[in-house]
Amino acid sequence: MTFTNPQQEIEQLREEIRGHDRRYYVDAAPTITDQEYDQKLDRLKQLEAEHPGLLTADSPTQRVGGEPLEGFRTVAHARPMLSIDNTYDVENLSKWAQRCYEALDPQLAEIEAELAAIDQREESIKGKRDKASQAIRKQGKEQRKTLEEKKLRLRAAAAETGYAIDGGYLAEPKIDGVAINLRYENGLLVLATTRGDGARGDDVTQNVRTIRSIPLRLAATETLPAPEVLEVRGEIFMPHAEFRRINDAFRDAGEEPFANPRNATAGTLKQLDPTAVAERRLQFLAHGQGEVAGAQFETHTQFLDSLATWGVPASPLAKLCKSIQDVWERIEKFDSQRDQLSYEVDGVVIKLDRYDQREQLGTTSRFPRWCIAYKYPAEQAVTKLLQVDWQVGKTGKLTPRATMEPVFVAGTTVQHATLHNYGEILRKDIRIGDTVIIEKAGEIIPQVVRVDLEKRPANLPPIEPPEKCPDCGGEVESEHDDAGKETARYCMNPECPAQLRERLIHFAARGQMDIDGMGEKIVLQLADAGLLNSFGDIFELHSKRAQLLELDRMGEKKADNLLAGIEAAKTRGLDRVLCGLGIRHIGSTVARILAKHYGSIESLQAATREEIQTFQTDGQESGIGPEIAASIHHFLHSEAGQHVIEELQSANVTLAVSQPTEPNTPQIFAGKTFVVTGKLEKYTRDEIHTLVEQHGGKASSSVSKKTDYLVAGEKAGSKLAKAEQLGVTVLSETAFEELLPTENS
Numbered sequence: 001m002t003f004t005n006p007q008q009e010i011e012q013l014r015e016e017i018r019g020h021d022r023r024y025y026v027d028a029a030p031t032i033t034d035q036e037y038d039q040k041l042d043r044l045k046q047l048e049a050e051h052p053g054l055l056t057a058d059s060p061t062q063r064v065g066g067e068p069l070e071g072f073r074t075v076a077h078a079r080p081m082l083s084i085d086n087t088y089d090v091e092n093l094s095k096w097a098q099r100c101y102e103a104l105d106p107q108l109a110e111i112e113a114e115l116a117a118i119d120q121r122e123e124s125i126k127g128k129r130d131k132a133s134q135a136i137r138k139q140g141k142e143q144r145k146t147l148e149e150k151k152l153r154l155r156a157a158a159a160e161t162g163y164a165i166d167g168g169y170l171a172e173p174k175i176d177g178v179a180i181n182l183r184y185e186n187g188l189l190v191l192a193t194t195r196g197d198g199a200r201g202d203d204v205t206q207n208v209r210t211i212r213s214i215p216l217r218l219a220a221t222e223t224l225p226a227p228e229v230l231e232v233r234g235e236i237f238m239p240h241a242e243f244r245r246i247n248d249a250f251r252d253a254g255e256e257p258f259a260n261p262r263n264a265t266a267g268t269l270k271q272l273d274p275t276a277v278a279e280r281r282l283q284f285l286a287h288g289q290g291e292v293a294g295a296q297f298e299t300h301t302q303f304l305d306s307l308a309t310w311g312v313p314a315s316p317l318a319k320l321c322k323s324i325q326d327v328w329e330r331i332e333k334f335d336s337q338r339d340q341l342s343y344e345v346d347g348v349v350i351k352l353d354r355y356d357q358r359e360q361l362g363t364t365s366r367f368p369r370w371c372i373a374y375k376y377p378a379e380q381a382v383t384k385l386l387q388v389d390w391q392v393g394k395t396g397k398l399t400p401r402a403t404m405e406p407v408f409v410a411g412t413t414v415q416h417a418t419l420h421n422y423g424e425i426l427r428k429d430i431r432i433g434d435t436v437i438i439e440k441a442g443e444i445i446p447q448v449v450r451v452d453l454e455k456r457p458a459n460l461p462p463i464e465p466p467e468k469c470p471d472c473g474g475e476v477e478s479e480h481d482d483a484g485k486e487t488a489r490y491c492m493n494p495e496c497p498a499q500l501r502e503r504l505i506h507f508a509a510r511g512q513m514d515i516d517g518m519g520e521k522i523v524l525q526l527a528d529a530g531l532l533n534s535f536g537d538i539f540e541l542h543s544k545r546a547q548l549l550e551l552d553r554m555g556e557k558k559a560d561n562l563l564a565g566i567e568a569a570k571t572r573g574l575d576r577v578l579c580g581l582g583i584r585h586i587g588s589t590v591a592r593i594l595a596k597h598y599g600s601i602e603s604l605q606a607a608t609r610e611e612i613q614t615f616q617t618d619g620q621e622s623g624i625g626p627e628i629a630a631s632i633h634h635f636l637h638s639e640a641g642q643h644v645i646e647e648l649q650s651a652n653v654t655l656a657v658s659q660p661t662e663p664n665t666p667q668i669f670a671g672k673t674f675v676v677t678g679k680l681e682k683y684t685r686d687e688i689h690t691l692v693e694q695h696g697g698k699a700s701s702s703v704s705k706k707t708d709y710l711v712a713g714e715k716a717g718s719k720l721a722k723a724e725q726l727g728v729t730v731l732s733e734t735a736f737e738e739l740l741p742t743e744n745s
């Protein structure tokens with residue numbers, strides 16, 4: 001097909017791509033290959049780049065992710081996002097159905113009303129002994145008996161039918177993901193929010209836009225136009241294959257993998273960089289509604305059918321059941337099939353299909369009464385414990401790791417389980433040679449639930465806890481709980497190489513110093529080569545470039561990236577350093593509180609233990625207890641601790657919180673929000689953000705009605721278009737500069 005004008009071609013391509021998205025995600029019947037799809041998308045991108053005026057927010061090209069966010073604003077839900085009551089028990093499921101049935105049965109309701117009327121009548125003659133009153137009482141007794149009998153009969157009959165409710169129960173797989181509310185206004189996706197506390201959630205729209213199974217625009221038809229407001233609720237999740245792909249990449253980079261697909265999904269949605277979200281292929285399936293205006297649905301089935309027309313995917317496995325017996329059969333059947341699904345399902349959600357019935361039942365403060373989730377019990381398996389190894393953690397803690405006879409559980413063959421600590425071995429009385437029951441519920445590392453004592457061979461000796469560090473042979477100390485029971489063992493050697501390796505890995509990792517290019521494998525490689533014997537050594541690597549290049553698989557580019565990553569990490573700030581050092585009890589929260597209060601390592605060093613454990617923040621206790629205070633104080637005043645700090649100081653690692661705004665900077669931008677876009681000449685984007693903030697303004701990453709100024713450079717694109725549309729003042733770099741006070745004013 002040839003096109004006379006680009007607008008036609010752009011529109012045609014968008015239409016085609018939306019159609020393919022729909023065939024892929026809603027109908028599960030793609031008609032073109034991924035490659036062909038990508039070609040169409042590329043062509044569209046090219047056309048839009050050539051004609052920026054034709055770019056619209058709902059174009060399929062706008063999924064690939066915008067600019068990084070600074071954080072997530074919280075938004076109030078138009079309708080609360082309640083949780084779902086759940087049960088592991090078929091009897092509870094039946095009781096739930098009974099409650100629904102009885103609340104909806106008009107005959108039972110009538111009996112209840114009659115009983116209440118009798119009560120009321122008797123109340124009015126309370127204490128009266130005259131003949132008429134006595135007669136009323138007698139009559140009431142008989143009526144009550146008849147009614148109670150009738151009630152019993154009705155209830156028995158209802159149980160007999162399996163509480164078959166008119167309209168039925170809809171049973172659908174409970175996907176283990178992250179709940180989301182998608183808001184469409186006049187067919188356009190305008191907002192995506194997480195559940196949060198049920199009343200308010202995080203605005204994750206930018207990230208959600210990158211998920212291909214979520215339409216940016218509803219496919220309205222003449223018979224089914226897009227409603228004014230349509231809130232669709234559903235689950236965002238990560239398929240197994242994608243979960244494995246991401247975790248493999250993390251492991252290769254020496255980084256900590258996600259524990260399960262749900263964590264991976266939540267972690268991905270919380271990414272500040274939408275491009276990173278776009279790279280992880282999350283999916284979505286709808287299961288409910290929030291606010292709706294301009295459309296009416298009588299049943300949930302009808303709602304789901306409309307969603308299908310509009311191109312919003314819902315579970316193809318949802319099934320309408322007549323009775324609770326049917327529901328139970330469905331649950332059992334589905335249990336045997338769920339292993340074959342490409343994503344994690346941990347139960348079945350059962351809800352009434354008719355909306356009028358839902359309304360009649362209402363909600364409690366936490367759950368809707370018309371809905372319940374049956375959760376499958378965690379999968380267990382029986383195997384034999386063969387061996388226990390002790391691993392040294394970054395704080396010296398010795399963690400027992402079990403090796404078992406390989407066994408198949410929850411979709412994978414497992415051979416290892418964590419036993420957490422020596423206390424756990426004592427508590428569960430785990431011995432080598434025991435038959436153990438292990439459990440795996442979506443997690444990577446299974447747990448040992450208990451020992452089958454009946455199968456224990458005679459004279460099986462208890463597990464010997466290590467008396468010396470398995471790595472360095474250093475002294476070991478035990479820790480006890482308040483009852484005097486041993487909980488864990490620690491290697492006490494401050495120079496233990498195993499501890500040091502673990503600490504270096506932790507120090508360099510995301511959340512701490514976040515050193516790009518320095519994952520677990522690289523740390524181990526550098527430590528083995530003798531290049532890393534302390535934290536300070538990391539910052540000496542730049543003078544050892546030649547030695548770096550001699551390492552296996554370490555080319556010039558990789559080495560330079562590593563060195564650049566190290567340089568960039570120097571300014572992470574005091575809290576990240578404190579957290580990174582792996583001092584016992586000092587995690588990221590405590591580190592932030594300490595850094596904020598003391599401001600620099602010097603004032604923290606000058607503080608006494610009492611001061612650290614009693615200082616207040618904003619008139620409240622800081623939450624730093626005696627144990628934490630003792631630990632940080634001990635570290636700062638130990639020879640080893642002082643040595644670490646001196647090394648970091650001489651390497652110019654920032655050991656203070658980032659500089660607060662100079663108080664005499666005129667706050668000319670107070671109350672104003674700035675967005676920066678396009679290619680700038682004089683400043684980097686960060687520099688402008690800093691200038692704005694120093695002068696009391698707020699820097700944001702997306703243009704909205706709240707934006708006051710857009711600083712636009714070359715090739716500004718969609719943000720510029722949006723700013724112009726909203727009437728936001730657009731500034732060139734020079735114009736921005738002119739707003740700033742001159743140096744001497």
Ligand SMILES: [Zn+2]
Binds near residue numbers: 491496497
């Ligand atoms: Zn050791």
